[in-house]
Amino acid sequence: MENKAIICKNLTKQFGSFRAVDQITFDVEQGEIFGFLGANGAGKTTAMRMLCGLSFPTSGKATVAGFDVYKQQEKIKASIGYMSQKFSLYENLTVFENIEFYGGVYGLSRSEIRKRGEEMVSTLGLTNEAKKLVGGLPTGWKQKLAFSVAIFHRPKIVFLDEPTGGVDPVTRRQFWELIYEAAANGITVFVTTHYMDEAEYCKRISVMVDGKVEALDTPANLKKEFNTHSMDDVFYQLARRAQRTADQS
Amino acid sequence: MKQLLAFIRKEFYHVFRDKRTLLILFGLPVVQIVLFGFALSSEVRNIGITILDNAHDNNSEQIINRIKTSSYFVVKDPVLNYRDIEEKFKEGSIKCALLFPSDFAGQMSHLGKVQLQIITDGSDPNTATIVVNYLTAIIANYQQQMKPAPQLSYQIIPQVRQLYNEEQNGSLNFIPGVIALIFMIVSTALTSVSIVREKELGTMEILLVSPFKPIMVLIAKAVPYLVLSIVNFIIILTLSVYLLDVEIKGSLALIFAESILFIITCLSLGLLISNRTNSQQTAMLISMMGMMLPTLLLTGFMFPLENMPWIFQVISHVLPSRYYYIIIKAVMLKGLGFSYVWKETLILAGMAIFLLTIALKNFKTRLS
Numbered sequence: 001m002e003n004k005a006i007i008c009k010n011l012t013k014q015f016g017s018f019r020a021v022d023q024i025t026f027d028v029e030q031g032e033i034f035g036f037l038g039a040n041g042a043g044k045t046t047a048m049r050m051l052c053g054l055s056f057p058t059s060g061k062a063t064v065a066g067f068d069v070y071k072q073q074e075k076i077k078a079s080i081g082y083m084s085q086k087f088s089l090y091e092n093l094t095v096f097e098n099i100e101f102y103g104g105v106y107g108l109s110r111s112e113i114r115k116r117g118e119e120m121v122s123t124l125g126l127t128n129e130a131k132k133l134v135g136g137l138p139t140g141w142k143q144k145l146a147f148s149v150a151i152f153h154r155p156k157i158v159f160l161d162e163p164t165g166g167v168d169p170v171t172r173r174q175f176w177e178l179i180y181e182a183a184a185n186g187i188t189v190f191v192t193t194h195y196m197d198e199a200e201y202c203k204r205i206s207v208m209v210d211g212k213v214e215a216l217d218t219p220a221n222l223k224k225e226f227n228t229h230s231m232d233d234v235f236y237q238l239a240r241r242a243q244r245t246a247d248q249s
Numbered sequence: 250m251k252q253l254l255a256f257i258r259k260e261f262y263h264v265f266r267d268k269r270t271l272l273i274l275f276g277l278p279v280v281q282i283v284l285f286g287f288a289l290s291s292e293v294r295n296i297g298i299t300i301l302d303n304a305h306d307n308n309s310e311q312i313i314n315r316i317k318t319s320s321y322f323v324v325k326d327p328v329l330n331y332r333d334i335e336e337k338f339k340e341g342s343i344k345c346a347l348l349f350p351s352d353f354a355g356q357m358s359h360l361g362k363v364q365l366q367i368i369t370d371g372s373d374p375n376t377a378t379i380v381v382n383y384l385t386a387i388i389a390n391y392q393q394q395m396k397p398a399p400q401l402s403y404q405i406i407p408q409v410r411q412l413y414n415e416e417q418n419g420s421l422n423f424i425p426g427v428i429a430l431i432f433m434i435v436s437t438a439l440t441s442v443s444i445v446r447e448k449e450l451g452t453m454e455i456l457l458v459s460p461f462k463p464i465m466v467l468i469a470k471a472v473p474y475l476v477l478s479i480v481n482f483i484i485i486l487t488l489s490v491y492l493l494d495v496e497i498k499g500s501l502a503l504i505f506a507e508s509i510l511f512i513i514t515c516l517s518l519g520l521l522i523s524n525r526t527n528s529q530q531t532a533m534l535i536s537m538m539g540m541m542l543p544t545l546l547l548t549g550f551m552f553p554l555e556n557m558p559w560i561f562q563v564i565s566h567v568l569p570s571r572y573y574y575i576i577i578k579a580v581m582l583k584g585l586g587f588s589y590v591w592k593e594t595l596i597l598a599g600m601a602i603f604l605l606t607i608a609l610k611n612f613k614t615r616l617s
Contacts, residue, residue, distance in 0.1 A: 052458050074460060082458040086451025092266045093259065104255020105461045133266075159458075 004063075005030045005157050005188035006051060011060035013046050020046040022211035023060065030156075033179060033189040035199045038208030039239045044192045045161060047208070051190070052159055053077055065156045078106070081155035081187075085162040089146050091135030095126055098134055099149060106153035120148050140171030144178060151182050158182065160191040164198065176201050196231040207238045214238050252461055256469035263443065264473060270439060278431050278481055282488045285423040295555040296380055297343040299325045299334060304353030312391055316347070321383045323555070338370055339589065341575070345369045345380045372582035376553075424489045425577035426550025428508070429570040431481055432515050433544045438536035440474045440519030445532040448523075463612055471516045478512045498584030504577065507590070510597055511573040517604035518569075524611040544570040572597045 006028035013021040021043045028034045038044045049055040051064050053073035062069045065079040089098045096117060103113035121130045124144055134142060143163065151158050160179075164172045176198065183189050191202065199205050199219060206216040215222055215238055219231055226234045264270055298316065302309050316322050325343055328334055334346045348366035350356065356363040367384055369377035444467075447453040456466055482505075489495040497504070518540065526532045545551060547565040554565055565571050572593040579585040587594070 054454070054457055077458060078460040080458070082455060084451050084454050086454075088451050088455045090259070090263070090450075090452065093262055097259070097262060101255055101259045102455075102459075104258075105252055105456070105459045107252055107460070109251075 003030050004028065005032070005065060006034075006190065007061075007063045008051075009061040011047065011050060011062050012058045013043075013050060013055065014058040019211055021050070021057075024208070024211075024213045026206055026213055026216055028157075028188060028190060029203075030188055031183055031186050032204065033183050033191065033202045035202030035205035036190060036192045036208070037194075037199055037205055037235060038192075039242060041244065042208040042239075042242070043211040044208055048159055048161060048190070048192065052080060052082055079156045081150040081153065081158040083146055083150040083158070083160050083163050085165050087142055087146060089134050089142065089149060092133060094131050094133055095121065095137075095145065096130045098145075099152065102149050103152055108153060116152065120152065124148060140167060140174070143167055143171065144175060147175065147178055147182075151187060155187065157188040157190060160189065162192050162194065164193065164195065172198070196235060199231045199235075207235060209238055209242050210244055214241065253465055253469055256461070256465070257472050260443070260469060260473040264477065273439065274435060274477060274481065275484070277434060278427070278485050279488065281427045281430065282424075282485065282492065285427055295323050295553070296321055296345055296376065296383075297325050297555070298322045298345045298347060298380075299328050299337055299343045301328050301331070301334065301346065301348045303351040304349040306354040308354040308357060308395075309349045312349075312388060315387050315391055316384070319383070319387060334368060338368075339583075339585070341579075343370075344373065344376055345384070347384065372578065423550050424485070424493070424495055425574050425581060426548055428482060428485050428577060429511070429548060429550070429573050430541065430544055431485060432478055432508070432512055432573075433536075433541050433570060435478045435481055436474055436512050436515035437519040437522065437540050438533060440470060440516055441523040441526070441532040441536055442529050443474075444470050444520070444523035445526055445529050448527055449529060464609060467520055467609065467612060471520065474516060474519075475509075475512055478515075479509070482508055495581075497581050499580035499582075500586070503580050503587060507573065507576050507580065507594060507597075510594065510601060511569065514569045514573075514597060514601040514604060517601055517608050520608035521604055521611065524608060543568055547571070548574045550574055569597055569600050572600075 004027050006026075008024055008026050010023040010025055011021060012019065012023050024043075024047060036044055036048065046055065050057045050069060051062060053064075053069065053076045057069060064076045067073075067075040067079070069076065090101070093101065099117040099120065100110075100113055103117065108116075121127050124141070126141065126145065129137060129141075134145070137145070147160070147163060150160075164175055167175065172195070179189055179191070179201075191198075193199060202219065204216065204218050205222070206213050207222075208214065215225075215234070217225065222234050223229060223231065226237055228234060228237075264274070300313055300316070302313065313324070317324050322345075325337070328337065328346075331348075334343075337343045337346070346368040348368070350364065353363060365388065367381055369380050371377055444453075447456065453466075457463060486497070490497065519536070522532055522535050522540075526535065543564065547554070547557075547561055547568055548570045549565070554562055557565075576590040576593045576597070579590050
């Protein structure tokens with residue numbers, strides 16, 4: 001129990017007659033990088049939102065960082081970080097103002113924010129840009145900055161919703177180095193992605209099809225199970241089973 | 250509290266870095282004041298008038314009949330004494346009073362000279378001047394018919410009707426309206442847009458995932474615009490006093506208190522709009538078309554409400570700006586105290602509470 005970051009049991013979300021998430025069950029270990037895959041409209045985002053406390057489950061059970069998604073959402077919110085597929089920093093604020101704002105929202109003290117902020121900025125190599133508006137930074141840097149801000153308050157778990165959409169391969173590679181570093185520091189990473197090379201970086205992955213978790217294992221085991229050498233192929237075989245059309249979300 | 254302060258600081262950064270917002274915030278009041286102060290005016294019809302007829306003779310009756318048939322005037326219940334007239338003015342039911350002396354016909358025929366008294370509401374000088382002109386014209390016309398000009402001598406009587414109001418201090422009348430309009434723009438439109446912008450950018454999602462209380466998001470969004478509205482209010486008042494020579498007759502504290510009440514009403518409206526919309530364009534459109542236009546047209550400062558079809562008069566009753574306009578006019582221009590505007594204040598407060606309650610209840614703490 002203590003070493004599970006996320007426990008999901010028969011978690012379901014129903015919108016009218018449409019069952020976006022259909023009885024999903026899985027665990028995520030602490031410090032694990034967990035890949036959450038699925039075609040568009042498979043229900044990934046909905047499932048993730050339930051785990052983040054943005055949406056109430058219709059039925060089923062789930063705990064995040066040991067807290068119940070129905071009753072202890074405030075505690076969940078304080079112990080997670082979140083980065084969405086949209087770029088989520090304020091473009092007309094400087095790098096440091098963004099850090100100050102998010103640090104402030106999570107209730108960190110000013111001296112703490114300054115200390116960690118300077119550390120973070122120098123790790124990212126952005127010391128000279130700290131007082132520049134975020135809007136003027138290259139996309140790759142923005143993305144790395146957004147991730148660093150998402151884990152700035154040192155959450156137990158960080159949820160990444162397609163964090164590398166529209167980013168070039170080199171930056172993606174650097175981005176994943178940051179993810180590994182975070183995981184090495186004990187942060188559990190829960191990530192959705194459409195890039196199968198990224199799926200390979202995950203310790204374990206699950207694949208959602210039509211609201212259900214159809215496969216869950218390490219990338220190596222999945223490839224063995226589906227008798228293929230590429231994750232692309234595994235994903236393709238699973239996604240073909242989908243009945244409903246994409247882009248429901 | 251620390252979280253809230255961090256949030257409010259961020260909001261001020263947004264405002265001061267967005268040139269367009271700044272322009273709207275501080276350019277608009279100046280433009281409006283200049284525009285309304287020097288360029289625009291309005292025509293007056295259906296003026297409420299009361300008549301104190303001490304004469305009750307043929308001649309006075311005939312003049313009264315002429316006034317009754319004129320489309321400019323609506324004759325209200327006659328009054329019995331001088332004091333009643335003032336009460337009616339304070340009620341706001343009349344804009345003008347006409348007094349006949351007791352021996353009207355007698356003085357006219359024997360002395361060949363008689364005086365009438367016209368009393369007008371000077372807090373609305375445009376209307377007052379127009380009213381005097383209309384009445385003078387009606388009386389002159391009557392006089393001409395009573396005593397036709399002697400042969401071979403021409404009498405030319407110009408009937409003046411003022412179409413474009415020049416050189417009169419009409420500012421008195423529209424300042425309260427401009428203030429209401431500015432609050433509507435700053436508090437309603439800018440607030441709703443700034444919240445919806447966060448939805449569009451995706452930052453709202455991040456905020457909702459954070460431990461920051463959703464209600465606090467709304468408060469943090471509203472506070473900066475409350476402050477900015479008050480700053481704006483001070484700018485408008487200063488401009489009015491020093492540029493347009495408006496004299497503030499009533500209590501400044503009361504004016505401020507009523508204004509803050511109105512700002513809160515507008516902010517609640519802005520929050521409500523932002524809850525219901527997902528794009529900045531929609532929010533802007535609703536605020537502008539749905540809120541600003543009615544404020545401009547149906548509050549009574551540009552076009553007199555008395556002149557409108559009943560349906561618009563009914564609509565005007567649900568506009569918060571209507572009540573604010575009445576209050577500010579009464580306090581600022583007539584110098585009346587709270588006892589004269591408590592009813593409007595109560596309605597406004599009721600609206601504020603109502604809107605705020607719906608806005609808070611509607612705020613989606615969850616995205617689905």
